[in-house]
Amino acid sequence: xxxxxxxxxxxxxxxxxxxxxxxxxxxxxxxxxxxxxxxxxxxxxxxxxxxxxxxxxxxxxxxxxxxxxxxxxxxxxxxxxxxxxxxxxxxxxxxxxxxxxxxxxxxxxxxxxxxxxxxxxxxxxxxxxxxxxxxxxxxxxxxxxxxxxxxxxxxxxxxxxxxxxxxxxxxxxxxxxxxxx
Amino acid sequence: xxxxxxxxxxxxxxxxxxxxxxxxxxxxxxxxxxxxxxxxxxxxxxxxxxxxxxxxxxxxxxxxxxxxxxxxxxxxxxxxxxxxxxxxxxxxxxxxxxxxxxxxxxxxxxxxxxxxxxxxxxxxxxxxxxxxxxxxxxxxxxxxxxxxxxxxxxxxxxxxxxxxxxxxxxxxxxxxxxxxxxxxxxxxxxxxxxxxxxxxxxxxxxxxxxxxxxxxxxxxxxxxxxxxxxxxxxxxxxxxxxxxxxxxxxxxxxxxxxxxxxxxxxxxxxxxxxxxxxxxxxxxxxxxxxxxxxxxxxxxxxxxxxxxxxxxxxxxxxxxxxxxxxxxxxxxxxxxxxxxxxxxxxxxxxxxxxxxxxxxxxxxxxxxxxx
Numbered sequence: 001x002x003x004x005x006x007x008x009x010x011x012x013x014x015x016x017x018x019x020x021x022x023x024x025x026x027x028x029x030x031x032x033x034x035x036x037x038x039x040x041x042x043x044x045x046x047x048x049x050x051x052x053x054x055x056x057x058x059x060x061x062x063x064x065x066x067x068x069x070x071x072x073x074x075x076x077x078x079x080x081x082x083x084x085x086x087x088x089x090x091x092x093x094x095x096x097x098x099x100x101x102x103x104x105x106x107x108x109x110x111x112x113x114x115x116x117x118x119x120x121x122x123x124x125x126x127x128x129x130x131x132x133x134x135x136x137x138x139x140x141x142x143x144x145x146x147x148x149x150x151x152x153x154x155x156x157x158x159x160x161x162x163x164x165x166x167x168x169x170x171x172x173x174x175x176x177x178x179x180x181x
Numbered sequence: 182x183x184x185x186x187x188x189x190x191x192x193x194x195x196x197x198x199x200x201x202x203x204x205x206x207x208x209x210x211x212x213x214x215x216x217x218x219x220x221x222x223x224x225x226x227x228x229x230x231x232x233x234x235x236x237x238x239x240x241x242x243x244x245x246x247x248x249x250x251x252x253x254x255x256x257x258x259x260x261x262x263x264x265x266x267x268x269x270x271x272x273x274x275x276x277x278x279x280x281x282x283x284x285x286x287x288x289x290x291x292x293x294x295x296x297x298x299x300x301x302x303x304x305x306x307x308x309x310x311x312x313x314x315x316x317x318x319x320x321x322x323x324x325x326x327x328x329x330x331x332x333x334x335x336x337x338x339x340x341x342x343x344x345x346x347x348x349x350x351x352x353x354x355x356x357x358x359x360x361x362x363x364x365x366x367x368x369x370x371x372x373x374x375x376x377x378x379x380x381x382x383x384x385x386x387x388x389x390x391x392x393x394x395x396x397x398x399x400x401x402x403x404x405x406x407x408x409x410x411x412x413x414x415x416x417x418x419x420x421x422x423x424x425x426x427x428x429x430x431x432x433x434x435x436x437x438x439x440x441x442x443x444x445x446x447x448x449x450x451x452x453x454x455x456x457x458x459x460x461x462x463x464x465x466x467x468x469x470x471x472x473x474x475x476x477x478x479x480x481x482x483x484x485x486x487x488x489x490x491x492x493x494x495x496x497x498x499x500x501x502x503x504x505x506x507x508x509x510x511x512x513x514x515x516x517x518x519x520x521x522x523x524x525x526x527x528x529x530x531x532x533x534x535x536x537x538x539x540x541x542x543x544x545x546x547x548x549x550x551x552x
């Protein structure tokens with residue numbers, strides 16, 4: 001499958017959904033062709049994954065337009081678009097659906113952005129994107145436990161983390177397959 | 182002669198400023214403590230020695246508020262650069278409270294007074310009492326406190342156009358070019374300070390080439406809030422919370438600049454903590470981040486070498502001998518970082534022994550008060 005991941009945040013940005021998208025790409029690329037379209041400047045690389053970075057330091061309108069065209073280009077060959085919530089991604093994906101029909105799944109990974117979209121124009125943008133999505137999900141894997149020097153190695157927590165990713169990937173694979181059919 | 186001038190200049194400034202400060206502070210309701218550890222020892226070498234936040238002559242004094250006996254830290258200056266540094270610190274503190282893109286709040290001591298009085302600027306903050314000095318805490322606690330402070334800084338990442346607009350005028354925003362320009366300035370100054378030291382010139386050239394080779398890795402982790410002088414004497418711990426002092430040293434730069442300064446310091450003062458923090462980065466961060474930390478440690482050593490070579494012409498006697506030893510030692514540290522090999526403990530222990538035998542009594546006292 002050819003998957004496009006669209007995200008407002010990406011490492012070195014430490015806030016979610018940045019680390020989630022990087023980890024997801026690392027895992028998906030073992031079986032699929034993955035492209036990330038992200039607001040970033042010098043994104044952390046993932047072997048085998050094509051990353052299209054849209055510089056956040058541009059003025060708002062210019063970066064929205066850049067992101068839209070980057071997404072449009074990436075989506076041409078995509079089987080599925082998996083987008084993270086946030087107005088800066090929701091607006092381009094909603095616009096994109098006017099030009100091409102690609103299955104869209106949206107994940108609410110940035111709860112603060114979702115909270116901000118309770119009223120006003122942010123709400124309209126979010127609603128418009130959600131209305132065009134095949135599914136809107138909130139599921140996610142467990143956060144990666146830290147390995148801390150003065151504590152026991154978190155073997156159990158790391159095991160649970162791995163299992164949560166396996167489960168999450170299974171759910172996504174089903175969702176992507178279902179969305180395409 | 183020059184050595185005498187620099188120290189004498191500071192002494193004259195200190196006496197003059199104190200004479201003027203005491204009546205001003207009295208009028209404002211503050212009195213000075215009898216012991217003033219932050220004005221003695223090697224303090225005279227430090228004016229203008231900062232790489233971030235300006236730097237000029239200023240006095241850092243300990244005092245109390247007469248009305249309630251509250252202990253305070255007083256920064257006072259009538260020197261142009263000193264005034265600028267104090268203003269920068271105040272603005273930085275104010276702006277930090279308003280940053281919408283900060284995920285965590287950074288703690289700073291409560292502001293007690295900010296005023297101008299004739300040619301003087303006075304900035305008074307509460308003295309944060311700590312139950313124990315940072316370095317005398319158990320290593321696990323030092324680790325967790327340092328990590329807490331690093332994470333709080335890292336949570337402030339200015340990436341968007343609007344973020345940059347909000348902070349550019351208050352904090353500097355450094356990318357790789359600023360680090361390179363600054364490193365070049367260190368190299369030029371070090372060469373000017375001690376043109377005979379070929380080994381140092383070679384090490385600095387090697388360091389520069391290494392930084393240039395990996396310039397993208399430095400740039401990649403820029404845009405984060407970082408304290409350029411993050412060392413134990415710039416933090417206080419009260420009830421498990423870390424308070425950052427010297428907000429003039431806060432700027433937006435490489436995420437690992439605070440880490441780098443701290444690790445270079447700990448290499449000498451608490452090596453197990455240095456190794457532990459390095460292990461943490463190795464276990465929990467990406468390889469690019471690990472490299473970024475190493476690069477910025479190298480950059481910070483450039484600053485340190487500039488500082489110690491600068492002291493060669495300003496000092497005499499034991500302090501001059503100590504400055505030479507310091508240059509030799511930090512050059513060895515620089516080489517070990519470029520080659521990515523741990524420095525032998527023997528080199529550290531030998532240097533510590535020499536340093537302790539050459540330090541003045543007054544400086545030893547100042548160091549005790551600092552850490």
